[in-house]
Amino acid sequence: MENKIALITGATSGIGKASAITLAKMGYDIIATGRRKDRLDELAKELPAGVRFLPLVFDVRDREKVGKILGNLPSEWSSIDVLINNAGNAHGLDPIQTGNLDDWDAMMDINVKGLLYVSKAIIPGMTERKSGIIINIGSIAGKEVYPNGNVYCGSKHAVDAITKGMRIDLNPFGIKVIGIHPGLVETEFSLVRFKGDEKRAETVYQGYEPLLAQDIADIVEFVVNRPAHVVLADIVVLPTAQAAATLVKKNLTS
Template sequence: MKNKIALVTGATSGIGKACAITLAKLGYNIIATGRRSERLTDLGSELPKSIDYLPLVFDVREREKVLEILGSLPENWKEIDVLINNAGNAHGMDPIQKGSLDDWDAMMDINVKGLLYVSKAIIPGMTERNSGTIINIGSIAGKEVYPNGNVYCGSKHAVDAITKGMRIDLNPYGIKVMAIHPGLVETEFSLVRFKGDEKRSESVYQGFEPLHAQDIADIVEFSVTRPPHVVIADVVVFPTAQATSTIVKKD
């Protein structure tokens, strides 16, 4: 019996990388996508030798490249069982009146349109087979709005709405659709948001223990190992110190 296949976007670091490794340990063959080829190569060295690995280098916001690459997968990689839409970023944290149009474009293009492009390439195969699992990695920013979060929160609210719409549209095909909405997870997220300001990025996670990427991967593992009649439709997960987007107990 051949291994099932999981596709993980944004797999070069953080949650995506942890999900790829976790699913590989479950016996899935892994398709990992990302913009940094050397990191995808490094990821391959961390995966079990018992599984097959296909690294794909592209930016999810580049529609034609996404559709071309995912539309021309080798025959033995076409039947994707699990799609983890993880690729996403936050850019800047300015009030709406001072926001950067480039930052806004980046967040909407990656977080929303990128998720849609990848999904568009993969879902038809799932509907044809009447089988599949889609897990969209959202954020607490998709459930709440906080100061200076404006467009980022908007993009993650869109992920939440798209996930719900997917679940309705794909219900006749027996496809499981879920979203995981983490609170504070210590990854490269804040470093990107604060545009490389390491001191400011590190301060976000000081004084409490944040979630780790593996915590999210553990939820993915639990979700994909449920019996066929069970879908973990929607999960919000915080570190114990966090109560809302803005309330965090720090030492």
């Protein structure tokens, strides 16, 4: 019996990489996408023996490339059972009046349009088979709006709304649609947001115990393993120290 297949976008680091490894350990064959080929090569070395692996190098915001690559998968890879729309980013932390247009474009193009492009390529196969699981990785920023979060929060609110819309539209086909909305997770997220400023990024995770990428991958494992009649539709997960998007109990010493 062939393994089921999971496709994970943004699998070169963080939540995407942890989810790919976790699903591989569960027996899934893995399609992993990302912009950095070297990182996908590293991921291949961390997967358990016997698991098939298909690395795909592209940027989810490139509509033509997404459609061309995912629309022409080899036949042995075309029946995708689990889609994890994980690719996303935050750029900048500026008030709306001084926000950078390039940052805004990047967030909307990757977080929203990229998710749609990938989903558009994969969903028809799921509707035809009348089965599948779609997991969209959102954010607490999709549930709240915080100072200087403006466009990033807007993009993640869009992910939340799209997830709900997917669940409604795909309900007749028996497809599970799940939104996972993490709070503070220690990944490369802040390093990207602060444009490579390592010292500033490090301060985001100091003074408390943040979530780890594996914590989210563990949730992915749990929801994928639920019986056919059970779907954990909407999940918000925070570190214990975090009560809201900008409320974190820190124990900092001078």
